Amino acid sequence: MGLITLAGCGTTSASAPTKSSSAVQDITLWESHSSGGPAGQTMTALVNQFNASHHSVHVQLVVTKASHKALGALAAGDAPVLAEISHYDGNFLTAHALVSWNSLLSTLPSSETSAVFPVVWHNGEVNGQHYRIEADAKVSQITYNKTLFAQAGITKPPTTWTQLAQDAALIKAKDPGIIPIAWKDSSAHILPPFLSNGGNIFEPGSHDKRADFQTTAATATFNFFRSLYQKNELIFAHGTEIRADFGSGKLAMADGTSAGYQKILDAAGGKFPVGVFAYPSGSTGHSANLVQGLGFVLMTGHTHAQDLAAAQFLDWWLKPSTQAYWGEHSGYPPVTTTGEAQIPSSFLASHPGLTVANQILTSPYTISRPIPTAYKEVQAVLDTAFFNAVTGRQSVAQALATLQKQADSYLSGQSAL
Structure with a gap:
């Protein structure tokens, strides 16, 4: 538990298969941030925290350019369960590569999904279907x-x-x-x-x-x-x-x-x-x-149990404490109002960029980037x-x-x- 697989961009380890057992559901997450940057380091730390605190799901993190590689992996029958892709979802939707999150959102507490900034929540939504749940909103x-x-x-x-x-x-x-x-x-x-x-x-x-x-x-x-x-x-x-x-x-x-x-x-x-x-x-x-920014997508071709495990990770990702940690360490603002509320005022005072970003996210004149x-x-x-x-x-x-x-x-x- 807690094992993290890191692969540099362009490496073949991005296609590492998932393993599962009756006790633990293993899923892969292709994460597109550089492993050496603050966002990549923070995501690694958070996945470690998730694996240490969850005993029925294990996330195997792979650092690679998922936006460019996931479709090729899907064609080869080796796509990850979860991937972080950019706001250009069009190619993935055209290829019928994504599973809508909608059927799984009922497994998440409404207090979590309702806390997501509306402009973030609807980023990656097509015809009422949530295909990409934004992970690192930036303005x-x-x-x-x-x-x-x-x-x-x-x-x-x-x-x-x-x-x-x-x-x-x-x-x-x-x-x-x-x-x-x-x-x-x-x-x-x-x-x-x-x-x-x-x-x-x-x-x-x-x-x-x-x-x-x-x-x-x-x-x-x-x-x-x-x-x-x-x-x-x-x-x-x-x-x-x-x-x-x-x-x-x-x-x-x-x-x-x-x-x-x-x-x-x-x-x-x-x-x-x-x-x-x-x-x-x-x-x-x-x-x-x-x-704009990267978001979590569910790739097709996996079991319902794996999709449920991915939803469990998303549930944890939206927790106020997780979002506060993300906001304090990654360089990105939290994507939820509850996560923002948990960031100490002393931290915000020394990081006004975070405060300004949160104000922009709440503005009615901030829109999603076209996808x-x-x-x-x-x-x-x-x-x-x-x-x-x-x-x-x-x-x-x-x-x-x-x-x-x-x-x-x-x-x-x-x-x-």
Whole structure:
């Protein structure tokens, strides 16, 4: 009991079969976080805790890229019982690879399922069926260097996009060597400001067959970032580069996610105070956000007893104490309100990114990231159009016209994949 099998990404041990006996029901869990990162280490510790406290179920943890490998394993007749996959469920659903959790949810106390943040609970739900129960919800947020803000005379973080642009100008004027903002040119960081300006994921009334990018909301959003870029107040960057610039004190505001907040703190290393704030409000008067992240799915081809054992693990996963431990150690917020409530106020005071993430998860303007395979393609062309418009490779009008045409093509059934 308590044995954990760890396999590096790309290793063959991801296909290790499960074993079962009349006394103990063994199930495999393919877990997609890096074993060396805080999320992977926390998941390993939690599975150890589960195995030590449960004598009828044993979880064999395998660290591998389940989103990419589980379908191949299913075709080979060697799929895991449980897997953590990303929010792109479309390929799995098309392949009839997933078992709905619905029939098993009755085995869980209603106090646990009702405690899940609604936007998290419905992430991975298709036509009323829960195929993926989100494990590590993450949202976009902005981290900032409080020292650089103070030096520029900024006393509090911006609450509107207009204020954010004004603050960027103040920071640049105070010290031209400082980068005011580093932004990620990816859909999870483009769509929230677009939505806050009144944009729609799909054209209303189109039954999800048309996009909605040739609008005032899209034009305003693209022009906003284009203006910042042209004034050298914004750069495009990702992960390691953002953390390096932020840690060296060269970057004032770092666009990222709640999952990356701890990495930003580590990069700062205590050299200066670090703050965090939710994406500002747009022309609608409110902010907006998308929930993304890995979730637990049940693969087909296993016994009912194995499915019940997986439900028992899910039951334990949603316990307040488990969620509190996850929130304090993984870098991700709890997915339940009861888990959030168990995190000590002293911990939240020293980790404001967690508090901001929880506030975003409770907002009525935070939505689930679209999961259809077609929208994955739409997001890819959105990233390209945004980059081209902001950096001046195309006009905003040209970029949006191309984006609309390509997006509508993908949503109508054509594919670039």
